[in-house]
Amino acid sequence: MSNANADAQSTLRNLSYRQGLAVGTVGVFVLVGLLGVIFPGSIANDLFRIITSRSTLSSALRLSVPIVFAALGGIFAEKSGVINIGLEGLLIISAFTGVLVTDLVGASSSVFFVPAVWVGFLAGILASTLFSLLFAIVCIEFRADQIIAGLAVWLIALGLAPFAANVKYGSPNSDNLGSAGTFDQWTIPVLSDIPVLGAVFDATPVVYLMLLAVPLTWFVLNHTSFGKWIQASGENPKALDTVGVNVNRVRYAGVLLSGVLSGVGGAALSLSLGQFIGNGQTMVNGKGFIAIVAFLFGNYNPVGAFGASFLFAGLEAVQLRLQQVPGYAIPDTLIQTVPYVTVIVVLALVGKTKIPKAAGEHYESGDD
Numbered sequence: 001m002s003n004a005n006a007d008a009q010s011t012l013r014n015l016s017y018r019q020g021l022a023v024g025t026v027g028v029f030v031l032v033g034l035l036g037v038i039f040p041g042s043i044a045n046d047l048f049r050i051i052t053s054r055s056t057l058s059s060a061l062r063l064s065v066p067i068v069f070a071a072l073g074g075i076f077a078e079k080s081g082v083i084n085i086g087l088e089g090l091l092i093i094s095a096f097t098g099v100l101v102t103d104l105v106g107a108s109s110s111v112f113f114v115p116a117v118w119v120g121f122l123a124g125i126l127a128s129t130l131f132s133l134l135f136a137i138v139c140i141e142f143r144a145d146q147i148i149a150g151l152a153v154w155l156i157a158l159g160l161a162p163f164a165a166n167v168k169y170g171s172p173n174s175d176n177l178g179s180a181g182t183f184d185q186w187t188i189p190v191l192s193d194i195p196v197l198g199a200v201f202d203a204t205p206v207v208y209l210m211l212l213a214v215p216l217t218w219f220v221l222n223h224t225s226f227g228k229w230i231q232a233s234g235e236n237p238k239a240l241d242t243v244g245v246n247v248n249r250v251r252y253a254g255v256l257l258s259g260v261l262s263g264v265g266g267a268a269l270s271l272s273l274g275q276f277i278g279n280g281q282t283m284v285n286g287k288g289f290i291a292i293v294a295f296l297f298g299n300y301n302p303v304g305a306f307g308a309s310f311l312f313a314g315l316e317a318v319q320l321r322l323q324q325v326p327g328y329a330i331p332d333t334l335i336q337t338v339p340y341v342t343v344i345v346v347l348a349l350v351g352k353t354k355i356p357k358a359a360g361e362h363y364e365s366g367d368d
């Protein structure tokens with residue numbers, strides 16, 4: 001009983017930390033707004049104008065897409081008991097495949113009346129799913145260390161995608177920006193005319209898909225039998241096995257879903273630009289790792305993971321626009337560290353996240 005009380009107190013304490021951080025974040029925005037109104041022409045005024053601009057919200061939503069989908073995928077995998085830190089690799093391989101297939105089909109062509117950009121989008125999802133299947137086989141069937149296997153997925157994708165781009169395009173990057181085709185804007189009449197918030201209703205289809213995927217994931221995890229199996233597989237696999245549900249099959253499903261969702265995020269990232277950038281850490285540039293932090297900060301809650309992802313994407317959108325304001329000689333590289341510093345601060349203040357008890361542990365299913 002004392003253990004149950006301790007767990008309850010720990011949960012409440014971590015929840016209060018998260019609520020306090022959320023209130024503090026809102027408080028900072030309010031303070032910046034007040035200072036911006038009181039002192040026109042100050043950096044606070046510039047920040048307030050940037051934060052409340054329609055273009056910043058639009059950029060934040062677009063930048064959130066790969067992080068949110070990778071985070072949702074990570075939730076399914078880890079809640080099922082498999083730690084998948086290879087989300088970064090899944091984003092990379094799907095981003096490249098999406099552009100490659102769209103380019104091969106032809107930006108203005110179609111396959112069975114399906115536009116090339118959507119064919120590439122589906123191909124990116126398929127590539128990520130196949131990579132996640134390989135990861136699942138290695139971890140579940142052959143009982144490999146999940147952390148090492150996840151790093152291997154990332155490193156393979158990090159080397160394979162730029163190499164394939166070199167073979168195809170003669171460079172780690174694909175052809176000119178937008179040459180592979182991009183998603184069209186879907187504008188909802190009337191609603192898109194709302195000041196600032198109208199950006200939500202004037203976006204690419206993948207943004208709408210993200211806004212639909214978050215509540216759908218929450219519903220599946222909390223109000224369906226499959227969701228309960230996923231959670232039981234990560235918390236008490238023996239109990240799940242006892243009632244006749246194959247634990248390994250549930251874990252396969254969780255990992256494959258992480259591949260599907262990460263594939264959506266990666267393909268959406270590259271096809272929103274119509275180009276794959278393979279220099280350095282590629283155009284993904286750590287978004288898979290930020291996604292891991294996002295769902296940890298959200299305590300494996302899809303809504304919380306979305307909030308954290310949007311915060312990080314919003315900071316990136318703000319720093320990009322701050323660079324365009326004359327008079328601030330702040331190095332790009334310094335401002336680009338703001339989202340990552342925020343990650344460290346968030347993890348330090350939020351407290352311990354309740355990780356699924358059986359995460360990372362192998363299980364011998366009774367049906368094997």
